[in-house]
Amino acid sequence: KQEVTQIPAALSVPEGENLVLNCSFTDSAIYNLQWFRQDPGKGLTSLLLIQSSQREQTSGRLNASLDKSSGRSTLYIAASQPGDSATYLCAVAFGNEKLTFGTGTRLTIIP
């Protein structure tokens, strides 16, 4: 079964620190991988999309990497801010258009 795992489920970090969120997946034959942010009671906001042919994507303080051979992606957040507090979700398209989601990492940035 194709699965996506995000560990840890929750993470607290002091403001200003750099941090890494992890996403692992069971099948290397992916089409693309997408990172989302979800604020409490809200919908999902797309942060970065990495195609299977890419190794990384950057947007502002965010950098996402993809290593298909090891089945891993990381989301790097530089110089964290309290406004970065949210749940971060990883979703993988395993060879087609359907997305399989991880259960997310709830990030708290401590002022």
Added chain:
Amino acid sequence: NAGVTQTPKFQVLKTGQSMTLQCAQDMNHEYMSWYRQDPGMGLRLIHYSVGAGITDQGEVPNGYNVSRSTTEDFPLRLLSAAPSQTSVYFCASSYRQGRGNTEAFFGQGTRLTVV
């Protein structure tokens, strides 16, 4: 830009009632999908559509129906609500690209409680 619009935002149903969750997008996306989000289980795909007139089942389709008569709209119908359908429902859309899709855009969700 409106993006993906879901209505209603909140709904309480009695067991056995039926209702339709509405989803509309104004980006001319071919691909639309419905997910439910439950604590500890992540988002699970209910139904999806790759274009007008074409729908298919996802991971958890039982108890739900969909149709896609236009590119813009993709309503989700609960036939006979059950407490197990208490959840937050999200609609999403994206362009099709090759065998997969481009970036997915999500609506704000519908929080449904079945009593």
